[in-house]
């Protein structure tokens with residue numbers, strides 16, 4: 001019999017699973033094998049209601065979803081867009097759906113479908129349920145105690161260093177940047193834009209406290225600053241390029257902007273460091 005327990009928070013779930021994974025002898029710890037973890041954990045915790053299938057398929061209108069098994073079978077299936085070519089993006093997607101399974105399946109007995117925005121945008125102003133699934137995925141794949149060892153909180157991380165962490169954790173660069181922003185003491189902001197307008201932005205706590213943030217919900221679209229790299233229409237040959245700006249570009253501050261070429265997504269990523277340099 002499956003006991004309907006009160007659903008735990010994404011943090012508690014990730015913490016619990018991290019402890020389980022830490023205790024597995026001989027386990028190659030990173031990147032987390034999400035498929036195996038989801039199947040094993042769900043089978044152990046909920047033998048009558050496990051994740052019994054994870055597979056790719058052609059999905060025309062969404063990126064991935066959690067689906068109830070057909071009536072004659074038990075459990076749940078995770079189906080993801082088979083056109084996701086990046087292993088990091090796929091790993092995060094699977095962890096996100098695993099989060100929906102652990103946290104939301106009882107409230108959504110017919111399943112959940114997720115679009116690209118749901119998986120990329122980690123913003124509590126956005127849909128709460130998607131936010132929780134992303135918090136779970138980030139905490140499971142990139143435990144902060146390990147991340148802090150790779151990149152100490154008091155340094156301004158280079159994009160190369162964050163890229164190494166993206167490889168270590170098997171996630172996309174944007175996911176690794178967002179996770180780093182959660183604990184760094186650096187005044188840094190990630191701005192995601194398309195066609196000259198800011199889609200959304202995320203500040204480190206230190207940047208936020210200093211008033212360096214962009215609110216995008218419930219307001220007119222914000223154009224990217226004219227002199228910013230984000231406003232350029234050039235095609236990047238390399239992974240990233242950077243520029244040092246005077247105080248007339250971003251947030252009225254001298255800053256460094258690193259524009260990241262992400263062929264994975266249809267938007268531009270600007271990582272802005274507002275520390276003195």
Ligand SMILES: [Zn+2]
Pocket residue numbers: 096100112113114115118119129130133
């Ligand atoms: Zn979702």
